[in-house]
Amino acid sequence: MPTQDDIKQALSAVKYPGFSRDIISFGLLKEISCANGAVSVALQLTSPNPEAARVIKQDAERVLKVLPGVQQVFVEVRQPAGGAGAPGAAPGGAFGSQNKIPGVKRVIAIASGKGGVGKSTCSANLACALQQSGARVGLLDCDIYGPSIPLMMGVYERPGVNAEERLVPPVAHGVKVMSIGLLLNDDQPVIWRGPMITKTIQQFLLAVSWGDLDYLLVDLPPGTGDAQLSLCQTVPLDGGVIISTPQEASLGVVRKGIAMFRKVNVPILGIVENMSFFTTPTGERVEIFGHGGGQEEAARQGVPFLGEVPLFTEIREGGDRGTPITVSAPNHAAGRVFLSIARKVQDSLA
Ligand SMILES: Nc1ncnc2c1ncn2[C@@H]1O[C@H](COP(=O)(O)OP(=O)(O)OP(=O)(O)O)[C@@H](O)[C@H]1O
Ligand SMILES: [Mg+2]
Numbered sequence: 001m002p003t004q005d006d007i008k009q010a011l012s013a014v015k016y017p018g019f020s021r022d023i024i025s026f027g028l029l030k031e032i033s034c035a036n037g038a039v040s041v042a043l044q045l046t047s048p049n050p051e052a053a054r055v056i057k058q059d060a061e062r063v064l065k066v067l068p069g070v071q072q073v074f075v076e077v078r079q080p081a082g083g084a085g086a087p088g089a090a091p092g093g094a095f096g097s098q099n100k101i102p103g104v105k106r107v108i109a110i111a112s113g114k115g116g117v118g119k120s121t122c123s124a125n126l127a128c129a130l131q132q133s134g135a136r137v138g139l140l141d142c143d144i145y146g147p148s149i150p151l152m153m154g155v156y157e158r159p160g161v162n163a164e165e166r167l168v169p170p171v172a173h174g175v176k177v178m179s180i181g182l183l184l185n186d187d188q189p190v191i192w193r194g195p196m197i198t199k200t201i202q203q204f205l206l207a208v209s210w211g212d213l214d215y216l217l218v219d220l221p222p223g224t225g226d227a228q229l230s231l232c233q234t235v236p237l238d239g240g241v242i243i244s245t246p247q248e249a250s251l252g253v254v255r256k257g258i259a260m261f262r263k264v265n266v267p268i269l270g271i272v273e274n275m276s277f278f279t280t281p282t283g284e285r286v287e288i289f290g291h292g293g294g295q296e297e298a299a300r301q302g303v304p305f306l307g308e309v310p311l312f313t314e315i316r317e318g319g320d321r322g323t324p325i326t327v328s329a330p331n332h333a334a335g336r337v338f339l340s341i342a343r344k345v346q347d348s349l350a
Contacts, residue, residue, distance in 0.1 A: 002067045004032050007039060010067055014059040017052045018100075019206070023060070030078075037071035039064050044078045047102075053077040100236050101205050104138070104213045106349050107236055108269065111260065112243045113253030115146075115222035118274035119243045121319050122309065122338075123219040124152040126241075128326040129342035131174040135214040138169065138176040140205070142231055143221045147181030154322020158182055159208075166209040173327045178208050205235060224256040232264045239269040239349055241306065246273055249293030258301050269348050270304035271297060272341060275311040304348065307341045310334055 002010070012024040023029065023043060031042035041060065045053055057077045064073045101107065110126070112119040120143070127139040141149035150156060153172040159182055160168040169176040210216065218235055220228050242257040254271060261268050273294030278286045288311060298305035309315070312334045318325040326338045
């Protein structure tokens with residue numbers, strides 16, 4: 001007959017579905033008993049996940065049955081109390097998909113057809129706006145070539161590593177921030193970054209100790225090419241937001257962003273028109289890049305229009321200073337727009 005240690009040893013070959021770690025190291029094993037050729041074990045999940053329970057039961061039975069002297073195997077996988085989606089969802093996530101990030105309820109990607117349209121600015125401000133509405137928010141910068149989230153959020157420290165050897169994201173303005181820029185040295189060759197990150201982005205996501213989050217915003221690299229598409233496939237996205245200037249919207253660049261999200265079945269939460277208009281000190285409204293392209297394209301594509309963000313010096317200054325305008329001047333027209341966009345995003349995911 002196997003000893004308790006033999007049984008533990010055998011069970012350590014069973015991985016938690018979607019994870020590289022095994023069920024023993026996750027601490028799921030609660031009871032072992034064995035007598036007269038029968039082995040009985042009880043495992044306790046930390047988050048409700050029937051699919052994970054089924055797979056774990058099957059795998060555990062398989063590894064125990066082949067132990068010498070074992071004729072009968074009983075594996076009980078207990079589910080915790082509470083419904084799916086309960087906060088604190090641990091390995092396996094609360095939504096059934098094995099790619100889900102533990103503890104993270106909603107993952108939202110921010111994309112743009114072209115560079116320099118204000119994607120990172122909008123990501124940082126939306127993260128802060130969601131945080132101000134009382135949500136627990138993380139912001140992940142996936143832009144490997146030009147990570148600008150650390151600058152915009154005012155984060156410079158390297159992430160810490162906790163006892164479980166996971167990265168601890170620094171917190172800025174109440175938002176947990178993680179960026180490739182916080183991990184790479186400036187002098188590392190850019191050519192090395194591309195292959196590294198597309199291969200390891202998911203491990204990277206899982207290697208971060210996000211804790212419990214209502215929303216994780218992901219600032220994608222600019223563009224809608226293969227690199228962006230593969231990121232959208234690797235990261236378990238719940239929705240996508242497209243940032244555009246009026247001009248590029250009217251030139252059809254937004255369509256590429258929409259096509260990208262549709263290709264990977266990510267619901268499009270809507271379009272934001274950034275640099276929509278400028279108000280002179282005398283109160284005159286100037287539409288530098290045209291106006292309304294975002295709204296028109298949204299109507300044409302049948303996706304929601306989320307709002308117009310004005311071209312405003314303090315938005316840029318706030319970005320350079322590390323304090324998004326949503327934090328420094330939430331009651332200013334520009335701050336209010338981000339709050340209203342955040343509300344629409346929340347509503348469409350509710
Ligand atoms: N509404 C705005 N008003 C004033 N300045 C803005 C506005 N939106 C963005 N900017 C400024 O424009 C510049 C580009 O913005 P940002 O870096 O957010 O764009 P991006 O789309 O993320 O660019 P990249 O493609 O390089 O990632 C920044 O200096 C930012 O501060
Ligand atoms: Mg950017």
